[in-house]
Amino acid sequence: MVENTQDLQEGEDARPGLALRLRTQIHPLALGAVAALASVPAGVPPWQAAIGYGVFAAGLLFWPTSRRAARKRAEKKAAKSALPDFAIIETLDMPTIVFDRETQIVRQNAAARSLVGAYPERAALSARIRSPVILDLVARVVARGITESVEYSERVPSERWHEVRVAPVATAAEPGKRLFVLTFRDLTEARRMDRMRTDFVANASHELRTPLASLMGFIETMQGPARNDEAARTRFFGIMLEQAQRMARLIDDLLSLSRLEMRAHVAPEGEVDLGRTVTHVVDTLKPMAKDLGVEIALTLPAEPLVVTGDVDELIQVFSNLIENACKYGQTGRRVEVTVADTEAEGAHVTVKDFGPGIAKEHVPRLTERFYRVDVETSRAKKGTGLGLAIVKHILARHRARLVVRSTPGEGSAFTVKFGRAESGSNTKTKELYK
Numbered sequence: 001m002v003e004n005t006q007d008l009q010e011g012e013d014a015r016p017g018l019a020l021r022l023r024t025q026i027h028p029l030a031l032g033a034v035a036a037l038a039s040v041p042a043g044v045p046p047w048q049a050a051i052g053y054g055v056f057a058a059g060l061l062f063w064p065t066s067r068r069a070a071r072k073r074a075e076k077k078a079a080k081s082a083l084p085d086f087a088i089i090e091t092l093d094m095p096t097i098v099f100d101r102e103t104q105i106v107r108q109n110a111a112a113r114s115l116v117g118a119y120p121e122r123a124a125l126s127a128r129i130r131s132p133v134i135l136d137l138v139a140r141v142v143a144r145g146i147t148e149s150v151e152y153s154e155r156v157p158s159e160r161w162h163e164v165r166v167a168p169v170a171t172a173a174e175p176g177k178r179l180f181v182l183t184f185r186d187l188t189e190a191r192r193m194d195r196m197r198t199d200f201v202a203n204a205s206h207e208l209r210t211p212l213a214s215l216m217g218f219i220e221t222m223q224g225p226a227r228n229d230e231a232a233r234t235r236f237f238g239i240m241l242e243q244a245q246r247m248a249r250l251i252d253d254l255l256s257l258s259r260l261e262m263r264a265h266v267a268p269e270g271e272v273d274l275g276r277t278v279t280h281v282v283d284t285l286k287p288m289a290k291d292l293g294v295e296i297a298l299t300l301p302a303e304p305l306v307v308t309g310d311v312d313e314l315i316q317v318f319s320n321l322i323e324n325a326c327k328y329g330q331t332g333r334r335v336e337v338t339v340a341d342t343e344a345e346g347a348h349v350t351v352k353d354f355g356p357g358i359a360k361e362h363v364p365r366l367t368e369r370f371y372r373v374d375v376e377t378s379r380a381k382k383g384t385g386l387g388l389a390i391v392k393h394i395l396a397r398h399r400a401r402l403v404v405r406s407t408p409g410e411g412s413a414f415t416v417k418f419g420r421a422e423s424g425s426n427t428k429t430k431e432l433y434k
């Protein structure tokens, strides 16, 4: 609303004084002067030409109708400059409401309509905004005329935070007709990120603390009561090695995640043959599957299916999904891995198991860091709770999507979709990760 401050000065200058009349009549005055000068060579005596021009100019400047016209023009200009430019607030994506001293709505933009609902014309601000925090702020700013802001949060329908600001508008309008602007700055995303960061540090510390505490316990036992018990020492060393390995896995996964975050905005440029990559992963995991009593069945496309990507990262994705299917779907005893390019799904890799499946409420949260359906099962299966978070980050970088379908009691299918092939066998990944 800086524009209005500027307009205020122009408005004061717009009284219909002589200077203004001179300015508005400058063209006819100049034309008259040219005509008077031209009449001299045509034989009109100069004094007559001068008197004639003087009468013409005085008429133009002091005739009542021309004065009135000039005043009207000046008033129109002043009125226009006192009006805030509502077209501007309509372009803002920040919810913005303009109201007057009586806290009646003068204007709201589309963003405000979708945040608080549409106000009927001249409705009171309190008709939609019920929060005492915001209404108190409005009352204070109307009374004092000084910009102020408060933080406001609501829990229903979903948790949201806003910085609410009320500012008086500087216009040429009389004090009684003063306008005020109420804006909402959305802080929800920033707050959510803050909370995620704090939760993440707390979770990571907790995950590392547990094996560390166990290691320290065993060391103390071996220094004390089990000092001379050879059999106990051998058993304890085995457990200590497991705990140290668990810490190492966790640190590896945390480092993977942070590396991926650093490269999140750089799209991979290599070419990856999906069939060959998945075959390699299946071959590597076969011994583990055999130990678990799970058979992996692989279906490949007739033609090579190539996508743009980073081969090491995609190996990590498929390893995670196939390993999870073998571990958590162990009771199904069979895992089906399919690489295909279809009209409906584009180039994709599906890993299907016939295990216990995943209840509906867990599915949207599986890719959150440290989220597990069952913490003890995950720990027993050497999980860190970070596998699917890593998968999500890698796929986001590849502009690919992970789709999870699961029916409790029947099993789960995790599909990585790379989007439609654009030409030949080279699939360009286009769809954004959701």
Ligand code: ADP
Residues within 6 Å of the ligand: 320, 324, 325, 328, 329, 353, 355, 357, 358, 366, 371, 372, 373, 374, 378, 379, 382, 383, 384, 385, 386, 387, 388, 389, 412
């Ligand atoms: P973890 O290291 O615990 O395996 P992930 O991020 O890979 O972590 O998986 C998160 C959770 O999702 C697992 O703890 C498990 O509860 C669940 N999960 C993943 N894959 C499957 C699957 N195929 N069947 C059932 N549950 C699964």
